[in-house]
Amino acid sequence: MVLQDLGRRINGALNDLTRSQNLDEKAFDGMVKEICNALVESDVNIKLVASLRTSIKRSVDFKELGPGVNKKRVIQKAVFDELVKLVDPHAEPFKPKKGKSNVIMFVGLQGAGKTTTCTKLARWYQARGFKACLVCADTFRAGAFDQLKQNATKAKIPYFGSLTQTDPVQVAREGVDKFKKERFEIIIVDTSGRHRQEQDLFDEMVQIQQAVRPDQTIMVLDASIGQQAEAQSRAFKETADFGAIVITKTDGAAAGGGAISAVAATHTPIVFIGTGEHQYDLERFQPNSFISKLLGMGDMQGLVDHVQSLKLDQKDTMKHIAEGVFTVRDLRDQLSNIMKMGPLSKMAGMIPGLGNMMGGMDDETGAMKLKRMIYICDSMTEKELDSDGKCFIQQPERMTRIARGSGTSVREVEELLTQQKMMAGMAKKMKGGMANMQKAQAGMGRGRGQQQQMEAMQKRMQAMGGMPGMGGGGMPDMASLMKQMGGMGGGGMPDMASLMNMLGGGGGPPGGGRGGRR
Structure with a gap:
């Protein structure tokens, strides 16, 4: 599960406090300190952690708690609410409309899992009744089109690309125009992976954006890159102004807090989380459900959605x-x-x-x-x-x-x-x-x-x-x-x-x- 070690440590701190015979302000401060240490060690930005600490302590005022108040419940709820605020950018993600061509463009670092995520997202929309397709505009990486073709064929999703055309802008434009004429509702454009220091690739990304005019640009973030995530996401935000984030490789990330920091830094909503290599391993992100799973409370709505999407x-x-x-x-x-x-x-x-x-x-x-x-x-x-x-x-x-x-x-x-x-x-x-x-x-x-x-x-x-x-x-x-x-x-x-x-x-x-x- 996402950030398993972090979840265990926060849970452990809460449980130690609630089992304590003297549930006083000193024990409460110790719990808050342990939670903050766990977040810092998971690569969450230290300024965010300091702000969280202040917010939790402000939410629980022992002087105002009456003798009949369940302090355990008050503290648990305060921690839950503040952790939800940490991952909630308070911005509504894009919602595609049926019967209309919705173009979604993917950007991100090389190796973050963009091509795999493109296929997962196309399959996710397809399972919910949308007519989805894929366009490979990555002409930079050898084998990029072959990978997308293989993934799309396995998932039974139409695709477009070229083994001879070297101009990614031209490929993207042709692919999007083709699928718009065929009345596809979800057109996902995969682009080359890039680094914030590679100006030529950034210019190319802007040109693709201008050519296909996406309804949504999504940045793919690898959960394992730690605190680099914030700097990288800022660079992409300034250039491509993406409107959503997908966090990948969360099944193997012990210190994925950097991705959380990136959300807070860019005020951009996380829309999905990649939880594995299988084409079904993509979960819709909701702040409440994410924190609920993190704290071992489960995610019943996610389970229902998962079962329904499999059409068992x-x-x-x-x-x-x-x-x-x-x-x-x-x-x-x-x-x-x-x-x-x-x-x-x-x-x-x-x-x-x-x-x-x-x-x-x-x-x-x-x-x-x-x-x-x-x-x-x-x-x-x-x-x-x-x-x-x-x-x-x-x-x-x-x-x-x-x-x-x-x-x-x-x-x-x-x-x-x-x-x-x-x-x-x-x-x-x-x-x-x-x-x-x-x-x-x-x-x-x-x-x-x-x-x-x-x-x-x-x-x-x-x-x-x-x-x-x-x-x-x-x-x-x-x-x-x-x-x-x-x-x-x-x-x-x-x-x-x-x-x-x-x-x-x-x-x-x-x-x-x-x-x-x-």
């Missing part, structure tokens, strides 16, 4: 659960869907508390255990897959046959069937609620009605209570959910339909405030 096939399972049924085949389908969602560590960052509880869990090990469960299901007959699992109790020799056929143990088969039984029991309890959930999903995207439907659905889920894997408040009990995820040799994974059912309550700051979804 849930129809049969949703229909079964609405009828109060959950077969072995349903379990197998959900295991396959979870495999498509990406690394477990990435998903854990979106679920409150789960990132910390995963600890050092290895993605490869977890994926292998998931695969073994799928192998077990694949060794079953059609009749066994569509059953409720009772045939295995009546004829235990079936489990022996399946274990041999899948190269697993009888115990693993028993554990998978135990998981299926637990989910079947959950489906019976969710029977009425799922029908209502499907109605709520059918009404998604209808303005304020969506928020009301999600809230109503959450209340219904809370009213059910007593479900396996559920805490007292209707949200997942993370201890039992972790047991299911980490014990996969012992309990398996939660099904995506029921997980989606639990997503009504988004991550945010304790005690409300700015953490709610906007």
